[in-house]
Amino acid sequence: MSRKIDFYCAWYCPFAQRTWIALEHLALTYNYRETDPYIKTERWLKLSRGTGQVPVLRITAPLEDPLTIPDSLHTLEYLDERPSSASPLYPITERDRVDTRFWLDRQGSSIIAYFYRLLKAQSGSVAAITAEQKMLAGVKDFSQGMSNSAPFFFGAQPTAVDFAFAPFALRIEILLAHYQGFQLPTTGKDWSRYHIWWQAMKVLPAFVATMPEQDTYRKRLLEFYYPYSIGGGQEDVTKIT
Secondary structure, X not given: OOOXXXXXXXXXXXHHHHHHHHHHHOOOOOEEEEOOOOOOOHHHHHHOOOOOOOOEEEEEOOOOXXXXXXXXXXXXXXXXXXXXXOOOOOOOOHHHHXXXXXXXXXXXXXXXXXXXXXXXXXXXXXXXXXXXXXXXHHHHHHHHOOOOOOOEOOEOOOOXXXXXXXXXXXXXXXXXXXXHOOOOOOOOHHHHHHHHHHHHHHOOHHHHOOOOOHHHHHHHHHHHOHHHHOOOOOOHHHOOO
């Protein structure tokens, strides 16, 4: 039975980009629906099941009620578990699947919130220094969790852990360098492993496909996140999850 996939996304959102990468990696046919999640219309709130946030996947099929999945990690789980999944997003072994869920949670609790805190903090302030230290520790911990077999987190094939973090790795590289003069270390075993991973992710076709209009993408990201760099933007992204 044919299933139609509508993907509600905002081009700038790293959480939605996670889902977008997975859709591209799995070579699924989908309808991209650019959405402004800040406009909380009754229709959008109903469609997003009250979250008012992207990403949202809406699956429709003849003779079935529509299936609506909000939240980036929930969409990754759905895509991995969907019927006839030929390319799993989660590793096959039980241990690696457990580790996948651990590292997905770890990204939120030890890196992402501190990335946003650093982006929003006044350069050189106590808040900025604290956020930088916390984020560095989180990224280093993430790198230490990687397989010794390069290039991806678990080795030769990318999985949900890679897709979930790549959008934030991109923003760490672009936004923090521009607004905070910050760059991740490059020397030492842990940082060398991280950069091997990041170089592999940067050229992964599924990832590249989620950055349309490549010649202006960096500029548009910098423009969109400017309010964050002066302390504005969403507040909930700085909360520890």
